[in-house]
Each structure stands twice: as structure tokens, then as C-alpha cells.
Amino acid sequence: MIKNCLFPVAGYGTRFLPATKAMPKEILPVVNKPLVQYGVEEAVAAGMHNIGFVTGRGKRAIEDHFDISYELEHQIQGSGKEDLLTSIRHLIENNQFSFTRQREMKGLGHAILTGRNLVGENPFGVVLADDLCVVDPGEDEVMTQMAKLYNQFRCSIVAIQEVPPEETNKYGVIAGECMKEGLYRITDMVEKPDPKDAPSNLAIIGRYILTPDIFDIIENTPPGKNGEVQITDALMTQARNGCVLAYKFKGKRFDCGSIDGFVEATNHVYENIYKKS
Numbered sequence: 001m002i003k004n005c006l007f008p009v010a011g012y013g014t015r016f017l018p019a020t021k022a023m024p025k026e027i028l029p030v031v032n033k034p035l036v037q038y039g040v041e042e043a044v045a046a047g048m049h050n051i052g053f054v055t056g057r058g059k060r061a062i063e064d065h066f067d068i069s070y071e072l073e074h075q076i077q078g079s080g081k082e083d084l085l086t087s088i089r090h091l092i093e094n095n096q097f098s099f100t101r102q103r104e105m106k107g108l109g110h111a112i113l114t115g116r117n118l119v120g121e122n123p124f125g126v127v128l129a130d131d132l133c134v135v136d137p138g139e140d141e142v143m144t145q146m147a148k149l150y151n152q153f154r155c156s157i158v159a160i161q162e163v164p165p166e167e168t169n170k171y172g173v174i175a176g177e178c179m180k181e182g183l184y185r186i187t188d189m190v191e192k193p194d195p196k197d198a199p200s201n202l203a204i205i206g207r208y209i210l211t212p213d214i215f216d217i218i219e220n221t222p223p224g225k226n227g228e229v230q231i232t233d234a235l236m237t238q239a240r241n242g243c244v245l246a247y248k249f250k251g252k253r254f255d256c257g258s259i260d261g262f263v264e265a266t267n268h269v270y271e272n273i274y275k276k277s
């Protein structure tokens with residue numbers, strides 16, 4: 001059973017400026033809930049009760065969100081509005097939250113390495129909260145689907161989806177041997193390739209399960225594309241040494257790091273989740 005999940009949230013969210021000038025993008029609400037809370041609920045549903053955030057400067061609001069607000073609680077006690085805090089209260093009471101800071105933005109691989117002391121030498125999930133994933137009613141959440149696969153294969157797993165070929169330069173893209181429907185053993189991985197150089201149109205999205213040997217690998221991974229320590233480079237080493245799986249998850253993913261994706265997610269959640277709750 002995987003108990004730990006890392007949330008790298010140190011990025012600046014420049015695509016959302018000026019909204020993100022003084023507020024983390026992870027706190028932007030999709031309808032009435034901050035983006036990051038959707039990701040945390042997904043991790044918790046997969047049994048990951050130790051949630052570790054890799055934060056940066058200007059991200060205090062995330063810490064405050066996962067803490068009790070005494071004044072507010074006191075103020076609305078006994079009123080009809082108390083119900084609105086039920087979901088976050090439940091999360092706070094039943095899970096552990098810890099925080100560490102990535103002092104310099106040196107890439108996702110570096111952010112994950114910075115979280116090493118939060119997860120220890122155990123397998124762990126990674127959620128990039130700007131990818132909001134939803135599933136059909138009755139289906140397992142994406143992280144749960146991946147945790148079940150991990151229990152079977154015991155190696156690192158990345159979530160993938162098919163993207164239009166002209167968009168490969170926004171993602172890490174894999175090549176792999178198909179093991180069974182929707183599951184590939186990775187043979188190659190390229191960070192943000194031009195469409196003409198992309199090994200496929202299977203793109204990595206912001207859900208990972210990683211085995212702890214990844215930390216030593218990241219330590220020995222030099223900066224790659226854009227001068228950043230790329231998790232894809234470290235995963236490629238892990239794939240060469242053993243096995244990394246790519247899993248085409250069941251569900252839908254919204255890129256809430258972009259304005260279009262954020263608006264689509266908002267409409268989807270409003271129509272399909274909020275109005276039906």
C-alpha cells in the first residue's frame with residue numbers, strides 16, 4: 001500500500017499572471033474548491049494519507065488551506081454555512097500534511113528530489129495539481145487505478161494520454177512496448193519534442209508513482225531541456241536499468257495550467273459534479 005504522495009507546487013504559474021502575482025495558481029478555484037484540493041482528494045482516495053508539498057516563496061496560502069482557521073470556524077459555527085467546510089475539515093482531520101521548500105526553480109526532477117525527506121525511502125505518488133483528472137461515476141480515480149497497477153508490477157508508473165501530434169512539444173512523450181491494452185513498457189522518453197522528433201503521441205500527464213531509487217538517479221541526472229533537472233531524464237535511466245510503465249488511464253484530464261484547460265475544467269465540474277451534488 002502506498003501511503004505517501006508528493007505535490008510539487010513551487011512553480012510560478014506565469015501563464016496565469018496577473019492572477020498568480022500574489023496567489024498560488026493551485027489555490028485558484030475550480031467552481032468552489034481550490035485546484036489543489038481536487039488533487040489531494042484523489043491521492044487520499046488511493047490510500048495516500050501522507051501528503052507532502054514541495055512549495056516555494058509566495059505559497060503560504062496552500063499551507064493555510066490545509067490547516068484549521070479558528071476565527072472562521074468560530075464565526076460560522078452553527079450557521080448553514082458550516083457545511084461548506086465539511087470536505088476540507090474531513091481532509092485535515094484524517095490526513096497528514098507536511099511542507100518543504102524548493103529554494104530555486106530547477107525543474108520538476110529537482111522539486112521531487114527536494115521532497116525526499118517528506119516521503120522517505122518508500123514508493124510514493126506524485127500529483128501535479130494543475131492537471132485535474134475526472135472519471136465517470138463508479139470508476140476508480142486515476143491515482144487509485146495507478147496504485148492498483150503498482151501493487152501488481154512494483155515499478156515506477158507514469159500516466160499517459162494520446163495528444164494531437166502537433167502538441168507533443170508541451171509534454172514528455174514516450175515510446176513503449178505494448179504489454180496489454182493501455183499499458184506500455186517504456187523504451188524511450190523525450191521531453192517536449194518537436195512533432196517531427198516525437199517517438200509517439202503518448203504524452204505523460206501529471207500523475208506518477210515512483211519507486212524510491214529514483215532519488216539517487218535524480219541526484220546523478222544533469223540538467224536537460226531548458227536547463228532544468230527533468231524527471232523524464234531520470235525515468236529514462238530507471239527504464240534502462242529495469243522497468244518503467246506507462247499507463248493510459250481511464251478518465252479525462254484538464255490542463256488547468258493553461259487558461260483554456262482551466263475554463264474547460266470549470267465548465268465540466270460545474271455541469272457534471274457541482275450541479276449534481
Ligand code: UTP
Nearest residue numbers: 008009010011012013014015105106107108111
Ligand atoms: P509547469 O512548468 O507546468 O508549471 O510545471 P509552472 O512553472 O507553475 O507554470 P507556468 O508555466 O509558469 O505557467 C509543472 C509542475 O511542476 C512544478 C510546478 O509547480 C507545476 O505543478 N514545478 C516545476 C516545481 O514544483 N518546481 C520546478 O522547479 C518546476
